[in-house]
Amino acid sequence: MFETLQPAAYAVSFIFWALSTLTTCFRIYSRGWIIQAFGKDDWWMVMVLVCNTAQQGLFSAFLHYGGGMYDPSALESLLFAEEIVYIWMQFAIKTGFLLFYLRLTNMTSFIYGVYATMGLNVLITIALWLLYCLQCMPLAAFWNAAAYPDAKCLPTSVTYYVPVALCILMDFIVLTLPIRPLWNIQATVMRRLGIIATITVGGIAVVVSCLRVIILHRFAVDPDFTYILGEMVIISAVELNVAIMASNVPSLKAVWLKHVSGSLKGTDHTSSVHLSSLGRKARPSERSELEVDPDSSSTNNLVTGPGSDEWGVRKETHHFSKQT
Secondary structure: OOOEOHHHHHHHHHHHHHHHHHHHHHHHHHHHHHOOOOOHHHHHHHHHHHHHHHHHHHHHHHHHOOOOEOOOOOOHHHHHHHHHHHHHHHHHHHHHHHHHHOOOOOOHHHHHHHHHHHHHHHHHHHHHHHHHHOOEEOHHHHOOHHHOOOOEEOOHHHHHHHHHHHHHHHHHHHHHOOHHHHHOOOOOHHHHHHHHHHHOOOHHHHHHHHHHHHHHHHHHHOOOHHHHHHHHHHHHHHHHHHHHHHHHHHHHHHHHHHHOOOOOOOOOOOOEEOOHHHOOOOOHHHOOOEEOOOOOOOOOOOOOOOOEOOOOEEOOOOOOOOOO
């Protein structure tokens, strides 16, 4: 075993932070300049970019004060701060996904499902913050146990495994939420699978979240928690930044088509995939459709210009079919 994980932890955390920051910048460029449809989900991810930079600073503080080494260090106060910030990052990233989902369709049941998931996300976040803030009575005993020998604290089996279980549950809910409406769009099976794969690429982050359970178990049973903290920094950095990159993937298509393949097209398309036709009949002010050219070799062609995003979601179009 390496004597220190600090070099690896520094390298992994900064590389993944840089990659997620780059994809967010591409998203801003794609939505703001190419597509000209900068929405609430994009502003939210700008906020996530700022928060993720603060999270990276906290990871660096862990490592600077001894995380990833066998030398003991008083890191408990930083650990409590990380618990609070980590839950906020989980909440913020999931909210970014959910705000993007509102672009996909006007189907009433789906929209209600998105808002219900947002509410559940808020409730779980508040519950986990309360769990962390009440894990010791008094709370200061968490980072200074010697000063409070009579303090009462929750077992680590609760404070470690309950939060990660709830986060993984929310990951699966957010991941699977758009599959049904996207599967029902009017397109070939391969085209539908391509769209679903792009939008649900966040499943990679779910896998990383599950791997976090292994590190948490070691964190709970290993007496030298400072060394395991280096592993925790690595897995947490990968998890959060992969989730951010996954949320930015749909917006990267416009950048690819404009600057790499050079196949970015205008607003003339021969056919449409009507996501909004899956649900209620939308009002003219809120109707949208996902337009694609079925004769194209690409998965989708873009509908560009104000009022449409990289998937061709156009708020001004009025082409709908009735639900049978």
